[in-house]
Amino acid sequence: MKRLLRPLCLATLGLSLAWATPSPAQSFEGLDLSQPSKKKKKKPTRKPPRGKKPTAAQPAEDESDESDSGDTSATTTTTPADTGTAVSTPAAPAAQDPSANPGMGLDLTADTPTQPKAAPTMSFDAVDVSGKSGDRQRLDVAIALFKNEEYEKAAMSSFEMLQDAKLAGLHLEARYVMAKALYRMGLYHSSLGEFSKILAVGPETKFFRTSLEWLFFISRKTKNENVILDEIARYANQEFPERFRSEFHYLLARYHFVRGKALDQVGRAEDADKSFNEVKRLTLLIPKTDVFYPRAKYLEGLSFFRFGNRATNAAARRTDLNTLGAIEAMKEIIRVTRSGAGLDAEQAVANQKLRELAFMQLARTHYGMQQNRYALFYFNKVERGTSQWLESMFEASWANYRVGQYEQALGNLITLSSPFFREEYFPEAMILKAVIYYENCRYRESSLILQDFERTYLPVHDQLELITKKQLEASEYYGVLSDVQKKNKEGLEKGETDVILERILRLALTDQDLKKTNESILELETEMDTFSEKGDTFRYSELSKQLLEGLKVQRTALIEKAGIMAKGKLEAELVSLKQLLANGLRIKFETVTKEKEFLEEQLKAGGQVSVVKKYRFSVAVADDQLYWPYEGEYWRDELGTYQYTMTKGCIQRDTANRTIQASESN
Numbered sequence: 001m002k003r004l005l006r007p008l009c010l011a012t013l014g015l016s017l018a019w020a021t022p023s024p025a026q027s028f029e030g031l032d033l034s035q036p037s038k039k040k041k042k043k044p045t046r047k048p049p050r051g052k053k054p055t056a057a058q059p060a061e062d063e064s065d066e067s068d069s070g071d072t073s074a075t076t077t078t079t080p081a082d083t084g085t086a087v088s089t090p091a092a093p094a095a096q097d098p099s100a101n102p103g104m105g106l107d108l109t110a111d112t113p114t115q116p117k118a119a120p121t122m123s124f125d126a127v128d129v130s131g132k133s134g135d136r137q138r139l140d141v142a143i144a145l146f147k148n149e150e151y152e153k154a155a156m157s158s159f160e161m162l163q164d165a166k167l168a169g170l171h172l173e174a175r176y177v178m179a180k181a182l183y184r185m186g187l188y189h190s191s192l193g194e195f196s197k198i199l200a201v202g203p204e205t206k207f208f209r210t211s212l213e214w215l216f217f218i219s220r221k222t223k224n225e226n227v228i229l230d231e232i233a234r235y236a237n238q239e240f241p242e243r244f245r246s247e248f249h250y251l252l253a254r255y256h257f258v259r260g261k262a263l264d265q266v267g268r269a270e271d272a273d274k275s276f277n278e279v280k281r282l283t284l285l286i287p288k289t290d291v292f293y294p295r296a297k298y299l300e301g302l303s304f305f306r307f308g309n310r311a312t313n314a315a316a317r318r319t320d321l322n323t324l325g326a327i328e329a330m331k332e333i334i335r336v337t338r339s340g341a342g343l344d345a346e347q348a349v350a351n352q353k354l355r356e357l358a359f360m361q362l363a364r365t366h367y368g369m370q371q372n373r374y375a376l377f378y379f380n381k382v383e384r385g386t387s388q389w390l391e392s393m394f395e396a397s398w399a400n401y402r403v404g405q406y407e408q409a410l411g412n413l414i415t416l417s418s419p420f421f422r423e424e425y426f427p428e429a430m431i432l433k434a435v436i437y438y439e440n441c442r443y444r445e446s447s448l449i450l451q452d453f454e455r456t457y458l459p460v461h462d463q464l465e466l467i468t469k470k471q472l473e474a475s476e477y478y479g480v481l482s483d484v485q486k487k488n489k490e491g492l493e494k495g496e497t498d499v500i501l502e503r504i505l506r507l508a509l510t511d512q513d514l515k516k517t518n519e520s521i522l523e524l525e526t527e528m529d530t531f532s533e534k535g536d537t538f539r540y541s542e543l544s545k546q547l548l549e550g551l552k553v554q555r556t557a558l559i560e561k562a563g564i565m566a567k568g569k570l571e572a573e574l575v576s577l578k579q580l581l582a583n584g585l586r587i588k589f590e591t592v593t594k595e596k597e598f599l600e601e602q603l604k605a606g607g608q609v610s611v612v613k614k615y616r617f618s619v620a621v622a623d624d625q626l627y628w629p630y631e632g633e634y635w636r637d638e639l640g641t642y643q644y645t646m647t648k649g650c651i652q653r654d655t656a657n658r659t660i661q662a663s664e665s666n
Contacts, residue, residue: 139170142177146184152538155181159543172198176207182547183214185534188221189527189554190547196231203238216244219251223523224516229255246285250292250299253282257299258513260306276303291347294333294354301329301361327365333358356388363395372399384640390416393640394426406436410644418634425507427457427580434587440649441611443591443598450584450591461581463500464574474563475556481505481518481566507573514565517558524555613651 138161145154158178161167167174179194195218198211212235219228232248233255240248260275283300286293308323337355340348363378379396382388393412400409413429415421430453437446467480484505509515528551531544538544598611619627630642 135167135170139174146177146181151181151184152535156538156541156543172205172207186530187527188218189524189551192218193550213244216247224520226516227520246290246292249282249285250296253279253296253299276306279303294336294351297329297333298354301326304329327362330358330362356382356386360388360392367399372402375399390421390424394429397432401432401436407644407646410436411642414642414644415639418639425503431580431583438587438591440646443595446591450588453584457577460500460503461577464570468571468574475559477567478559478563481508508566508569511569514562514569517562521555521558521562524551527551611651612648614648615646617645
């Protein structure tokens with residue numbers, strides 16, 4: 001069974017970490033290390049809203065922006081007319097996150113004018129900076145603009161300082177202000193680039209620790225947390241504030257897990273062992289009551305499974321301590337995610353998805369050890385309609401087949417073949433169906449199913465072979481998939497080849513690492529398109545030009561990475577599809593042979609021989625159920641409840657022997 005055994009490898013299981021986005025409900029007070037001056041205020045012109053609590057539209061980390069510039073002059077200015085009166089600059093509420101650009105696409109030049117306009121003259125409101133040096137006054141202007149929520153002007157003012165070599169002593173602080181302003185503008189990848197430059201200067205600088213903390217804020221805004229894993233790992237030896245420590249340990253464990261998988265793929269097993277052992281060590285550092293505990297525990301379970309999966313047979317895996325450790329880790333996840341009390345909606349959803357993945361991993365582990373009824377128990381725990389539900393039904397079909405529960409296996413396959421899931425990719429489902437009919441002596445039906453399989457998937461095989469045989473650059477492999485995405489998004493008419501390529505796209509994106517990288521590329525393109533929505537002063541500035549160039553470099557690197565993964569995934573699926581087609585031919589050959597033997601026996605007996613007989617069956621159901629015969633119609637509320645009735649099958653069907661075999665396999 002190719003598809004079910006395939007999820008047991010780490011390449012597929014690692015993908016389940018898409019829900020590791022930390023909750024925004026945590027408090028991030030105390031981000032800034034400096035404190036505002038405590039001069040006595042007389043009759044302030046407006047009351048500073050320091051006691052205002054963040055609202056749903058205002059991230060909690062905004063409170064840190066009041067004094068994290070490291071200079072008290074950023075928060076209080078003294079007027080020359082009344083030196084005893086201090087005017088406090090109010091804390092700026094968070095900017096609203098920019099909505100996703102509905103016109104996002106791979107054509108990044110659509111909104112770029114053919115004739116670039118000159119940048120409009122930028123003017124700033126008067127800021128009282130008396131008593132300070134001219135250089136410091138320029139930085140205070142940028143800080144004041146930031147606090148007044150004029151983030152575009154704040155970013156450009158800071159950028160102008162960075163272009164002046166005479167202001168080198170203030171460059172680090174100016175870049176820090178610019179990085180924060182870009183974050184507030186929703187330009188998260190651009191902001192990450194600026195914070196990375198600050199961190200690269202070294203841990204002895206004033207803004208190093210707070211810049212590290214901003215990495216966590218950015219990771220919560222991006223779809224793919226992998227974009228900050230390298231930065232986190234680079235500063236693994238630094239001491240993080242306690243409020244970020246568990247999140248840091250989780251992200252570092254995630255980094256080592258991804259690294260271990262990559263090392264395994266290139267055959268460096270010993271180095272991979274070190275990374276997976278580091279995952280297990282880091283998991284022990286996270287308290288059980290922490291929100292990141294179940295996510296880290298899942299990484300630990302997969303790491304244990306990776307070591308245990310090296311056993312050569314099911315009996316060895318059954319007693320392997322690593323396999324037992326993997327099972328216990330998944331059970332622990334199920335225990336700690338049972339209750340959603342005290343969690344916000346986002347955390348509850350993330351824990352529910354993690355719970356489903358734990359059930360799937362437990363089922364697959366038991367299936368790999370040939371403990372099929374245990375596997376069925378966990379497959380049936382996956383709730384109807386969740387992201388893992390279809391996969392669990394398909395894989396449960398194989399377990400049902402192993403224990404001779406053909407009716408339930410075929411019932412699951414009826415759900416998978418419904419029009420509601422026409423776009424899903426389950427080629428093995430047809431092979432399994434053909435095998436079940438073959439084993440029940442329904443040779444004619446088995447042959448028809450195999451013909452349908454070849455008619456559906458042979459063109460996919462040919463197209464895959466055509467693509468993988470081309471000597472394309474890595475980015476061109478991703479280009480094949482991105483073209484399909486673009487046509488889907490724009491609703492363009494698709495030909496027969498496009499329909500096949502669309503299946504290949506869905507096939508490729510079953511690799512979660514590729515899926516996440518693809519999401520990062522789309523996210524970068526959205527950010528690039530966002531520049532066209534900004535004011536003309538920012539849009540046509542030199543800063544905007546440099547930021548766009550930086551995003552293009554990031555996008556090119558991600559496309560190269562995605563192309564390599566896409567090519568590998570397509571090549572792997574081509575091999576798998578070849579094997580399925582070969583298996584189909586073997587079944588067809590066996591079917592034709594059996595039909596030939598049957599016809600020969602009929603001729604000898606004068607047509608009095610039959611290989612099938614009617615089975616006894618009942619339509620009785622439990623008191624809380626209703627029997628309703630299937631007549632070709634699909635209803636959404638009936639999906640997952642079908643049970644196929646085998647009305648006829650082999651005369652010599654040896655039920656007793658099959659029951660014994662099933663018991664032995666368990």
